[in-house]
Amino acid sequence: MTVRDVATLANISPEVVRYYSRIGLIKPQRNRKNGYKLYDASDISRLIFIRRAKTLGYTLKEIKNILSHSNTGTSPCPMVRRIIENRIDDNRQRLDDMLSLQTRMENAVEQWKHMPDGTPDGDSVCILIESFTHDNNMEVR
Amino acid sequence: MTVRDVATLANISPEVVRYYSRIGLIKPQRNRKNGYKLYDASDISRLIFIRRAKTLGYTLKEIKNILSHSNTGTSPCPMVRRIIENRIDDNRQRLDDMLSLQTRMENAVEQWKHMPDGTPDGDSVCILIESFTHDNNMEVR
DNA sequence: CTTGACCTGTGTGTTACACGCATGTTGTAG
DNA sequence: CTACAACATGCGTGTAACACACAGGTCAAG
Incomplete structure (x- = not known):
């Protein structure tokens, strides 16, 4: 073939x-x-x-x-079991990260709904991003 | 500096x-x-x-x-709004994918708990992986 | 003046492919 | 029989956001 x-x-x-x-x-x-x-x-x-x-x-x-x-x-089976258990832990961590990112993004859009677009000057690039306040962890990966 | x-x-x-x-x-x-x-x-x-x-x-x-x-x-603000809205959609999709992977992995570990490790032969590489049944009903926990 | 901490640019490796290139081969329609 | 499309080949590049290594230049202190 x-x-x-x-x-x-x-x-x-x-x-x-x-x-x-x-x-x-x-x-x-x-x-x-x-x-x-x-x-x-x-x-x-x-x-x-x-x-x-x-x-x-x-x-x-x-x-x-x-x-x-x-x-x-x-037998590769012991290795196979070990790998997947570690992967489950890693994946849960990444899921948490992505969930908090999702929340952060949704909060941002919500906050920005009531804000006008700004014109850039020397001090500001984008007021939306600069003004965004988030309460808890800022973690990203 | x-x-x-x-x-x-x-x-x-x-x-x-x-x-x-x-x-x-x-x-x-x-x-x-x-x-x-x-x-x-x-x-x-x-x-x-x-x-x-x-x-x-x-x-x-x-x-x-x-x-x-x-x-x-x-002003970059309109672009900034557009990007984040698309990202929210993409991210939700990836979250769904990762969640179903997580469920799949957890189901696999559960199934494998009651299975012995196999010895590889010509037909089988790893009975765990080969025997795993992806039953959609199991996914709804 | 030597030592060690810091700087420079550049190159490689990471994941799982997608795509493009130049070139060689095969099958078929005319 | 031959022209040509549709396949095959290996190899190179690009993707995201760095981490790390290398070889060499620079600087402050003792």
């Missing part, structure tokens, strides 16, 4: 398949006649595995580790 | 100040003797403005636009 075929079967774009080959996530055979990459059923299941892992929040780097780990015959 | 001074006063790391100079967000003078960047009070207020804008979700690119827009004498 060629790139387009395997991409269609795995429901991925050919670009992504090429990218995964490039970074070593999949290792297709080669057609000796023309140098084209040759994919088989095992590549498809690997691609499907990668996509499943991605929907669970694993990064490509982590997936690569999982794959090569399992190639050595040892 | 030198980088370290202005960074301390604006409560930013010197690296970030250098980065902002590099991408043209601030344009410090130069010491003709040694080529060092020379910052003054206007740079500090610019840095503070940039940080305020960032806490409101504006990207550095957008902030650059806002700054140069206000340099032409026209």
Whole structure:
């Protein structure tokens, strides 16, 4: 199978398949006649595995580790559990950050509703941004 | 003032100040003797403005636009309002995505609690990931 | 005068691709 | 049989906002 075929079967774009080959996530055979990459059923299941892992929040780097780990015959499962637990914590933190950003933005729009646009001078760039007051944490990431 | 001074006063790391100079967000003078960047009070207020804008979700690119827009004498406020309203929508979408990821990850960990680690063979890389069923009913907690 | 803290510019790495380039290959319509 | 579209190849660049490293120049104090 060629790139387009395997991409269609795995429901991925050919670009992504090429990218995964490039970074070593999949290792297709080669057609000796023309140098084209040759994919088989095992590549498809690997691609499907990668996509499943991605929907669970694993990064490509982590997936690569999982794959090569399992190639050595040892179970990647303990690693898989460890990673996802850390990711849950990280994600909760980022969610909190984004939620507070969302609140901040909504508050700003609300405050600005009753304010006119200002003309910039030497002291002021944009009175909206400069005048915005927020009560609690200013955290951004 | 030198980088370290202005960074301390604006409560930013010197690296970030250098980065902002590099991408043209601030344009410090130069010491003709040694080529060092020379910052003054206007740079500090610019840095503070940039940080305020960032806490409101504006990207550095957008902030650059806002700054140069206000340099032409026209009010950046309409643009500022437009950007934040779009950002609120985008952010809500990303929040939804991250929330569903969070739920998915938590469901996975829950399912996996009752499962043993598997040994990899030709057919299986990691039974945990492969067996995870993405049941939409579970998502509604 | 040496030392150490600071400055300079530039380059690389981070994530997961998207897109473009120049070039080589294949399949098919005329 | 050949022209041409549609595919393939590798490689390079760009994305956001820095962090960090490197090699070298500068400055104040002892």
